[in-house]
């Protein structure tokens with residue numbers, strides 16, 4: 001028997017606060033033949049982690065502890081006898097663990113998973129050359145979910161984006177958009193990526209790779225983007241409008257901005273029609289309107305409310321771009337495990353520039 005204590009940051013429902021719970025697990029017997037056990041060294045927070053907590057109702061069947069978070073980086077400490085031989089003890093791995101109100105999440109010491117089902121997992125390569133400020137676990141825990149979301153928007157809609165393409169990003173400063181501009185520029189060589197952000201974030205987003213920036217705090221965004229369209233963009237419309245904050249301003253005038261549907265143009269939103277409140281929950285009138293729009297066969301444009309799929313591809317591309325020095329995930333702040341409330345408050349502030357990461361076992 002090899003008993004260890006597994007700490008986890010958990011909640012029961014929206015009325016119970018996040019707390020640290022501890023449970024003993026027997027590392028020799030806690031996994032199936034098809035599973036691995038990962039000792040987590042770092043994990044990051046995403047808005048969805050906080051929003052699902054706020055949405056968790058107090059109901060009799062809902063009284064089990066639910067662990068926060070999805071992104072993780074750590075070391076494999078146990079491997080089941082039927083697991084693919086590419087996963088070995090002592091391998092360093094990064095991934096996004098998919099769960100809805102699971103007893104297991106990634107703000108914990110150990111994670112038990114079947115890599116054939118939890119496919120968003122990859123080996124970590126040495127990243128210390130790319131960003132010596134952070135150890136590889138901290139750096140890697142910061143990117144899977146946001147990178148996967150950006151990848152899905154760019155690759156999974158049968159668009160052929162390339163040097164002649166134009167993308168408009170609503171919410172240029174978000175971590176998802178930071179990943180999106182890197183994939184668009186470094187992998188697809190997209191010619192023009194325009195970002196909408198606060199005027200204070202221009203420098204940050206210029207450094208990230210946006211070609212043009214439009215402020216959302218100095219007048220209606222449709223007018224500001226309209227000026228850019230008739231000016232620098234020579235009236236060439238966008239192939240893709242990607243919304244990473246929640247906005248509906250372009251819909252009444254969409255034909256002025258988005259290329260025709262026949263050219264396979266897309267409006268993809270990951271947040272719905274209104275700015276998502278990280279202190280609230282994700283399922284409001286805004287998402288119902290977005291779902292109705294997705295389902296409406298008579299609309300004159302392609303629209304999708306994207307949900308991140310669990311896939312291997314974006315993990316492989318993320319590791320490749322990081323190793324080649326083409327994508328350096330942006331980290332806003334790093335917190336110790338016990339300071340989880342401070343980490344959550346930082347994310348809730350909605351002013352984070354990059355990811356909020358938590359050290360769990362070691363890490364600089």
Ligand SMILES: NC(=O)c1ccc[n+]([C@@H]2O[C@H](COP(=O)([O-])OP(=O)(O)OC[C@H]3O[C@@H](n4cnc5c(N)ncnc54)[C@H](OP(=O)(O)O)[C@@H]3O)[C@@H](O)[C@H]2O)c1
Pocket residue numbers: 046047048145146149170171172173174175176177196197198200201216244245269270271275276306307308347350351352353354
């Ligand atoms: N559907 C999915 O699968 C999926 C996946 C991932 C994320 N999401 C959603 O996508 C959104 C972004 O997530 P994230 O983790 O990338 O966020 P994040 O990094 O925490 O975004 C923070 C940034 O948002 C910007 N911002 C705040 N208010 C804004 C506004 N009104 N308009 C434009 N920008 C604003 C701020 O920069 P400024 O200085 O520019 O204001 C801030 O730096 C969240 O709502 C999240 O729930 C959905």
